[in-house]
Amino acid sequence: MTMQTDILNRYLFDNLHARGELVNLSQTFQEIVAPHDYPLGVKQLLGELVAATCLLTATLKFEGEIAVQLQGDGPVGYMAVNGNNEQEMRGIARMASDTDATTLKDLIGKGNMVITIRPKNGEPYQGVVALEQDTLAQCLAHYFEVSEQIPTKIWLFSDEKTSQIAGTLIQLLPDAGDKEKQQADFEHLCQLTNTIKPEEIFSVTNEDLLYRLYHQEEVRLFEPQAVSYQCSCSEDKCLSAISQIAPSELESIIAEQGSVSMTCDYCITTYKFERHALEQFINDNSH
Ligand SMILES: [Zn+2]
Structure with missing residues (x-):
């Protein structure tokens, strides 16, 4: 049986004041990169950005769109992914020069991450953080820390052989309760999530993976959502x-x-x- 991909799962840890998301992508990512001839490192980073944008749009509590842009003085001057609450994604990288770089710093250089949220009914708003961390996942955690002040951790995975991308997110849902316990719960969930191995995330179904990671916790799963490639041009x-x-x-x-x-x-x-x-x-x- 082939594994079902291009699926996003959302879930709540009822006793731990936290939510989680898990996404794995294959076709969506391949369709985004197909019209372009990106070098491998660019492709991988764009894939991670697509997975990250899926996770971010899934945190929206309203209908709307998110654009995540990376811009810098490196060989990839600009990279952007747009996604909406229907989990329709598109993305692009603009190259200033050819490159065989593979890390965020070497690809984008010195620059920023700009996250624009456009609610269908309401004013858009934008958050900007400098790209100071080593990985995209770390930069996103930093974004949540400074602009939303919600403890959030993101893990991103890519497999160059199979062109598969995956990502997962843990986010605290702070309430009026015991702050110290909430932080401890968050760290506990992060530790469990840290045990994911890349070969695991690309070979077992989301449900099986969630069971492996969190079977000792109370997890409430929402209906999974399909992710697809959709360009919004017309x-x-x-x-x-x-x-x-x-x-x-x-x-x-x-x-x-x-x-x-x-x-x-x-x-x-x-x-x-x-x-x-x-x-x-x-x-x-x-x-
Ligand atoms: Zn188009």
């Missing part, structure tokens, strides 16, 4: 971007090239608009 979004171009400039592009083309950076889909499709725009915008 003809309408391209048209609204084109409407920002001055009509005279648009005229000269059409005169020169016969049409206007836009290519989505994420999925490399090209949208091509002939003159007649844009005439409405040119007329609407030139008066």
